[in-house]
Structures are given as C-alpha cells and as structure tokens.
Amino acid sequence: MRLPKPRGVLSEWVLGRLAGTPSVGDAPAADGPDDEAIALWALHEVLYRGFEDASDDAEGDVGLFAVRHRLESGLEERLRSRWAGSDATADVGPAGVPAALEALVAADHGPSLADHVRRHADRDQVMELLRQRSVYHLKEADPTAWVVPRLPVRAKAALVELQFDEYGAGDPNRLHAHLFARGLEAVGLRPEYGAYVDDALPETLELNNALSLFGLRRRLRGAAVGHLAAFEMTSSLPSRKLVQGLDRLGMDGPMATYYDEHVEADAVHEQLAAHDICGTLAEDEPDQVDAILFGAFTCLDLEARFATAMFSSWGVAR
Amino acid sequence: MSQDFAHPDVVLCPHGPMLVRGATSIQDADGTVHAVERPVVALCRCEKSSRLPWCDGTHKLIPR
Ligand code: FES
Numbered sequence: 010m011r012l013p014k015p016r017g018v019l020s021e022w023v024l025g026r027l028a029g030t031p032s033v034g035d036a037p038a039a040d041g042p043d044d045e046a047i048a049l050w051a052l053h054e055v056l057y058r059g060f061e062d063a064s065d066d067a068e069g070d071v072g073l074f075a076v077r078h079r080l081e082s083g084l085e086e087r088l089r090s091r092w093a094g095s096d097a098t099a100d101v102g103p104a105g106v107p108a109a110l111e112a113l114v115a116a117d118h119g120p121s122l123a124d125h126v127r128r129h130a131d132r133d134q135v136m137e138l139l140r141q142r143s144v145y146h147l148k149e150a151d152p153t154a155w156v157v158p159r160l161p162v163r164a165k166a167a168l169v170e171l172q173f174d175e176y177g178a179g180d181p182n183r184l185h186a187h188l189f190a191r192g193l194e195a196v197g198l199r200p201e202y203g204a205y206v207d208d209a210l211p212e213t214l215e216l217n218n219a220l221s222l223f224g225l226r227r228r229l230r231g232a233a234v235g236h237l238a239a240f241e242m243t244s245s246l247p248s249r250k251l252v253q254g255l256d257r258l259g260m261d262g263p264m265a266t267y268y269d270e271h272v273e274a275d276a277v278h279e280q281l282a283a284h285d286i287c288g289t290l291a292e293d294e295p296d297q298v299d300a301i302l303f304g305a306f307t308c309l310d311l312e313a314r315f316a317t318a319m320f321s322s323w324g325v326a327r
Numbered sequence: 328m329s330q331d332f333a334h335p336d337v338v339l340c341p342h343g344p345m346l347v348r349g350a351t352s353i354q355d356a357d358g359t360v361h362a363v364e365r366p367v368v369a370l371c372r373c374e375k376s377s378r379l380p381w382c383d384g385t386h387k388l389i390p391r
Pocket of ligand 1: 374375376382383387
C-alpha cells in the first residue's frame with residue numbers, strides 16, 4: 010500500500026516524515042478531525058503491514074511517536090466523554106459482565122445499514138459501503154491480535170480460539186480478510202490492502218483508529234475485548250440481511266459468501282467473546298470491568314455514527 | 328501455581344445455542360449429516376434458525 014493523501018497540515022507533516030522527507034519544526038496543530046484521523050490512521054498503519062513508500066525507520070521515530078501518543082490520548086478522551094455522557098454506565102460486578110454486554114447490545118437502536126441494504130439500497134450505495142468497510146475488513150481481526158499477550162490464561166485461550174477461526178483455522182482460503190478481498194474483486198472493486206483509504210469517511214477512520222488504540226495499549230485490553238464482544242454480538246443477524254441484500258441486487262457470489270460465513274461464525278464468536286473472553290477477564294481482573302463496557306459501548310456508538318454518516322451521504326432520512 | 332480449568336466440549340448457552348468443540352460431523356433432525364469445518368460450532372436449540380442445524384442468532388429475536 011502507498012501512503013494516503015494528506016487532509017490538512019498535520020497529516021501533511023506526518024506523511025512527509027513517514028516518507029522520509031526531513032521535516033521542519035514541530036508537528037503543527039491539526040486542521041480538523043479529518044486531518045487528525047488520517048494522521049493517526051497512517052501512524053498506526055506503520056505497525057501493521059505498513060507502506061511501500063514509507064521509510065522503515067518510521068517505526069522508531071520518536072517525533073512521530075509523540076504525535077501518535079498525543080492523537081491517541083485525544084481520541085481516548087473523546088470516546089470516554091461519549092461513554093460518560095451515555096446512560097449506559099451502570100454499576101456492574103465482574104459476574105454481571107456477560108449480561109451487561111447483552112443489555113448494552115439490546116438497548117442499541119443505531120440506524121441499521123443492514124436493513125437498508127436488505128430492502129432498499131441500490132448497487133452504488135452497496136459499493137460505497139463495501140469501499141468504506143474494506144478499510145477494516147482487509148485487516149479483519151488484526152487489531153485484536155495485539156491483545157493476546159496481555160490477557161490472563163482463560164481469556165487468552167478463548168481469544169485465540171476465536172481468532173483461529175477468523176484466520177481461517179489454518180486454511181489461507183478461509184481467512185476472513187482474504188474472503189473479503191475475493192468478494193471485492195468479484196464485485197469489481199480493488200482487493201488490495203488499503204486500496205480505498207483515501208475515500209474513507211472520518212467516521213470510518215475513527216472507527217479503525219479506536220480499534221488500533223484499544224489493541225495497542227495494554228491498559229485498554231478490556232476495551233479491546235469489550236469492543237470485540239459488541240462487534241460479534243451485532244454481526245450474525247445483520248450479516249444475514251446483507252446476504253439477502255446482495256442477492257436482491259444480483260451481487261451473490263464471493264461477497265455474499267463472505268457475509269454468509271459470518272452468520273454462523275459470529276453466532277459462535279459472540280458466545281465465546283461475551284462469556285469466555287470478557288466474562289473470564291472480568292473475573293480474573295475485576296479492574297477491567299469498566300474498560301470492557303467502555304469498549305463495547307464505543308463499538309456500538311462508532312457503528313451508529315458511521316451508519317448515520319453513510320445515510321446522510323446518500324440523502325436517506327433515518 | 329497451576330490449576331485445571333473447566334473446558335467442556337459441549338456448552339449450553341442460556342437462551343442460546345449449544346456450543347460443540349472439536350466435532351467433525353453433525354447429524355440434523357432430518358438425518359442429514361453436515362461436515363464441520365470450524366473448531367467450535369453453535370447448534371441451534373430454539374429451532375428458529377434459518378440455517379439449521381447451525382445457530383444464526385435468530386434466538387435473540389424470540390421474546391423470553
Ligand atoms: S439457538 Fe440461535 S438461532 Fe436458534
């Protein structure tokens with residue numbers, strides 16, 4: 010993948026420095042949320058598969074690390090204030106975590122992209138949705154893989170059991186990110202990793218940046234698995250609707266196969282995530298309870314913001 | 328300190344599916360045998376799934 014386009018002075022500074030151009034002065038203040046989001050996204054990407062046109066030294070650049078740290082702290086503060094401002098912050102004990110996750114998900118009434126795709130979306134809208142989704146789905150499960158070494162025994166074993174399935178249970182053909190790439194190709198979109206990052210809405214970037222933040226900070230391990238649980242718990246039924254929508258538009262084939270795989274897989278994963286991962290982590294490390302619920306709330310909240318942004322870009326009232 | 332953890336092969340989820348670990352094939356209620364391709368599968372217990380014998384999450388739509 011090549012470096013994305015800058016969206017303001019901060020990302021221009023960051024991307025220039027990633028490319029190895031000697032930078033002048035300190036990092037400037039961001040031009041706005043979009044500028045900040047793409048800068049942080051690029052700084053995180055260096056830790057995944059990276060950019061072919063970035064310098065390998067970027068990983069150890071303390072100047073870039075300082076910017077990343079500042080942007081991550083700002084993002085965490087923003088996510089926490091949304092969590093604090095919601096009425097979802099109940100007093101929950103470790104044993105109550107799986108039920109509290111269920112309650113959070115049940116109380117979520119964010120606008121449903123899956124319903125829209127199932128019944129009304131046209132082909133262009135679905136293509137746009139897939140481009141946005143590709144930013145995450147082409148590295149599906151990767152942000153959560155950071156968390157493995159940070160968990161106690163039971164949660165670690167359960168997370169790896171779930172991730173093993175995400176990564177195709179040893180079969181590269183069944184690796185979820187690969188299934189999505191094949192789906193993109195089949196509908197005529199570009200399957201390369203990171204192909205549509207320049208088209209990503211700020212909401213798409215924020216959603217991805219939050220996942221990386223949770224995955225990268227040991228302190229936020231609870232938020233990472235809480236996010237995972239909420240994600241899996243809201244996946245089977247919507248995936249089925251997406252399959253129906255793709256069929257309706259004559260887009261069956263590998264992309265429908267990708268979502269179809271998630272109907273059954275995520276029916277399993279949601280049980281593992283809520284009970285075996287989050288439930289046991291809460292029991293073993295009760296100080297993570299709040300982080301788990303914060304992560305779950307953030308997943309639902311960012312999905313709702315993303316859906317709202319998509320609907321408004323289409324001029325569809327929701 | 329080492330300790331043995333409970334790690335059953337079959338788990339009944341409250342108001343949800345039955346998880347089965349390490350199965351290689353499952354026979355459904357009609358007698359059809361399905362090959363299992365994942366390390367853990369969720370078998371529908373509510374009988375409302377659109378893809379029996381597998382759970383597809385539909386149980387969550389059933390009022391308790
Ligand atoms: S138990 Fe999940 S759909 Fe029946």
